[in-house]
Amino acid sequence: MRVPLRWLAEWIALPDEAELLARLTQGGLEVEEVLRVGPDLSGVRVGHVLTCDKHPQADRLSLCRVDLGEAEPASIVCGAPNVAAGQKVAVASPGARLPDGRKLQKAKIRGVTSHGMICSAAELGLAEQADGILVLDAAAPVGAPLDSVLAVGERVVDLTLTPNRGDCASLLGVAREVRAHFGGDIEIPPTEAPEQGPSAAADLRVEIADPAGCRRYVARLVRGVRIGPSPGWLQQRLEAAGMRPVDVVVDVTNLVMLEFGQPLHAFDAGTLRGGVVRVRRALPGEKLTTLDGETRTLEPDDLLIADAERAIALAGVMGGAETQVTERTRDVLLESAHFDATRVRRTARRLGLHSEASYRFERQIDAAGVRRACDRAARLLSELTDASVTPGVLEATGDEADAEPVIALDPERVNRLLGTALSRAEIAALLARVEVRVADALASPLRCRVPSWRNDLRHAEDLVEEVARIHGFDEIPATLPRQRLAPVVVARSRRVSEAARDALAAAGLFECMTLPFARPADLDRMGLTADDVRRRLVRLQNPLTEDEGALRTFLLPSLLDVIQANRARQVERIRIFEVGRTFHPRAEGELPDERLALAAAITQGGERLWDMRAPVFFELKGALEQVLEAVGVTAEFVPGGGEPFWHPTSSAHIDVAGRPVGTLGELHPEVAVRFEIDVPCALLSLDLDELAAAKAAAHRFEEPSRQPQVRRDLAVLLPRDAAAGRVLHAIRSTAGPHLVEAAVFDHYEGPGIPEGRVSVAFRLVFQRPDRTLTDAEVTRASERVVAMLADRFRGELRHGGGVAGG
Amino acid sequence: MSAEQQSLDGLEEEARRALAEVTTLPALADVRARFLGKKSALSGVLRGIGRLEGADRARVGEQANLVKERIEALVSARRDELGRGERERALSETRLDVTLPGLRAPRGGLHPITRIERDVVAFFTGLGFGVEEGPEVETQWHNFEALNMPPDHPARDMQATFFVDGGHVLRTHTSPVQIRTMSGRTPPFRFIAPGRVYRCDRSPRHSPMFHQVECFMVDENVSFADLKGILYAFQRHMMGADVELRFRSSYFPFTEPSAELDYRCLICRGAGCATCSQSGWIEAGGCGMIHPVVLEHCGIDPERWQGFAFGMTLDRAAMLRWGIPNIHLLFDGDVRVLEQI
């Protein structure tokens, strides 16, 4: 709602602008911005002409010394005949910009330098033409900005209205708010229409055939309207309020809508058939060509205005083309009505026809103001076009609602909700400022009568809000609540996802967040088979773009996009992860299954700290191991990720206690090409809900042994496909109770190693808690391991088969 | 003087000379072996003692051990000398360019929104608020109707909504978690609900996905004054300083009374700057007393119970804390952005 401040000031006396805007905002009418409408005269100041002499070189020019409130008067050359010493004038100094866009500069005029210009009304954009300079009031303060002493332009406040305050979509409504905050009297413009000629009822009647859709319908016939542009003051008002002037009839209806918040419609009375205007439901298949030239097929829920033969307007939404006012119109029927908010809203939404009128109807208008607005418009038309207002008001009523409902309000409840200690009288006084009348401030509960325009006040709590709003939220004390203690329980899935985030960040990965939308094409690019369950998508009905038509079923495509985008930005080394939900359809009508997923990726390249030769896969696996450790579970990595997007022989699935929780692997080179990723990378996909469901291993403390350790290193030739992880697992279960540590410390294939074999070096550490191990004990354990390796893995010791000690 | 006596006398002198010539630790070991090893003359003498008679045996034995001790002492002294020399050489030979950059483990980090969320969660769990989550795809009942927004309510226009299959929506706010948490439970309670929310809107200032935290508390006497007290403490926690707050009357269908919370812009201290769009205030969230209709929808008697709800956007808080100018930078995974957090 755009409110020109000078217009508002005609309704009610305004306080200081800054205070006004602050109170309106805090009271719930948020000031979005303050606009300037009209010429910008910010560089023009008030000057006092000290002396005025003839220009030495030119008879028709004057040389003036003008006081602008600065240390030295400015010398200015002026060509206007009416300039004289002692005048207060408007001076544009060098650097100032005039409304026509001209920027003023110091100029030499006939050999004399002029430091600025004394302006005429035309030069200031205040008049079409002018005979001489603009002479200001003698009391204007020297040096003051011109727009502070002259009503130039208009300051317009743009208010954002919340949906409950449709009553403020008018000058009257905003004036009432000003009164609520600052007091004062509202001056309502005259509405009585001077009536002439025969009664309208002789020719026309109005009817409501859909009483639920229309509470009141009022019409006035205005005869002899001369259609043409409206006067300048009216056009300027509309423009300041953000509306486009059209012709005098449309402009008058818009002006009255801005004044009172009541939308009006004007029919060309000469086009109406059958002497009746009726409010009714649309008939099945009924059509109406609206003002915009579109022919619309109507639905029975649509509220229509019709004459005896046909639809003539969509109530509250848009008029019909056949009955609109044109240049040939002589007689105008002005309609003012209260239409049902929901019905107007549905029709406007379905047809995409949102207008200033539908905006107000949707938020409910003041049922008691319908007649007044119609009178006001008729009066203005008679004033501006010499038309005559036909005596009598055509009027029909539908279902009447209680115009001024009474709400019972318990003062105790006010104080209990707000935490205040207001007396009954204080509450009644606060409510009176928004014209909610309390008949008896001593009665309990208070019986509060709500004014007709406040359709948003229906419950006791609504009145509590009015009390808080007018009293001021800042006046409410700030206290801390008292409540019984209760333990805080955080779900395990949340603790697991937080632990995973921390572990990955500690492992050197950055968390990213991406939008949860899925591109169906990504499913193909990932190589998913036709029956892959991840192709079953939850689809959006109104996506922003085609690429965002569904919700994702796994996170990896988003992460690949992120890698690609970072590579395109020449980021060399990418270590990222994301935690987010994935969405999986369930039975019809049910909400989708949402699972918390984690994905991570590390790309090869850039500087890395540890072993440069090891594939990046192991860096990612190490990060995952840190996650698992943080969550407190142990996992088994089974070769073969079993996913079309993984490198088939460089991927694994992850089992925790026999349940699959995810997969990791190097990206399949074909998939990399499809996602335009030019660098090897390893990725990880984890189901955090599944991980959270796994039981954390019990942690048991073991006192460190004081006995010496004995170390044995075994270098073993193994077949290439013997999984080192499994071998290690077998070693742990074979080496006996005194093995305290087993690790791989070298892994090598290449020159010196037979074809098809790989050299893996294991370090075994033995220790007893109670006494020093004997050489024989360690040797027996090592030999058991060697025998097992030979037996189960076809492993043979290198270097002649010795068992190295240390 | 016996032959043994003679050779013993000479040995010490011989060892002294040999040790003087030695310059390295391995050479020292060789010399030690020569004079004290199993094959040395001294070992020969000691081995031969057994064959000597009474008085000779005692005398030679005593002398041989004396010589052995002296040579050991000489070797040990020489070893100390050589060791010191080698350590000194090593000191002068090794040198680090300490101005080379340190080798660091790769640094990772949490997303700014995660960090802000944790700050919020830490504050409220510290006051005993539980943490709840709800589905991101919601029923219209939970997202709208239960929150006092019936199907044709104009407030639905305020929240551009994504609709999904089956008539459900991507939740437009975290408020439906209120409904899920309160339904079927008996007050008193206090919870927060952080999570992702969605609006069908992409513009320079809006992302279709963003993050909110909902905070609510219900008891017999929890008042708007209590809400103010909590919010003052909360803003102090988030800003690390006392901040001036402003409560602006507003409208949310699910609270009555409703207010927007603003805090005084910390950059311009209220004078107006680009961060606060020249207003001097920054929006911190919406709040109010839970509407009785909402309590009724959850099966809670609004005559007995009352409470407050507060909701804030995390994304904006993160942007302000780290000076991130554009919300879309939060969601495009640019490593160069994430590294700066």
Ligand SMILES: [Zn+2]
């Ligand atoms: Zn600021």
